[in-house]
Amino acid sequence: HVQLVESGGGSVEAEGSLRLSCTASGYAVSSYCMAWFRQAPGKEREGVACINEYGSQAYAVSVKGRFTISRDNAENTLYLQMNSLNAEDTGMYYCAARDSRVCVNTFAGGQGYVYWGQGTQVTVS
Secondary structure: OOEEEEEOOEEEOOOOOEEEEEEEEOOOOOOOOEEEEEEOOOOOOEEEEEEOOOOOEEEOOOOOOOEEEEEEOOOOEEEEEEOOOOHHHOEEEEEEEOOOOOOOOOOOOOOOOOEEOOOEEEEEO
């Protein structure tokens, strides 16, 4: 049984930073593609960043240079370091995982991500 549990969300002022964590059970974060998504009120869910089995990362244009996705294989945890936050980054952030090694559709709807966490709220004011 795969479980993804996010943490680290909260309220922060503009230009502040947060680090989100996603701890996995029943799933090896090192072996497959994982990603972070977010959804703001009234908006579609969007892919934020992904990392594949080989450690290659990709980012949405809106967060590139400010966010960093990483993982700790020993802790079986995925992270999202978010810097220079602004109000447009406000939303519910979700950790998601595929059952394949490569990341596709992350920034085109998220189809194929089969495991999802419950989300953690990020509010930037």
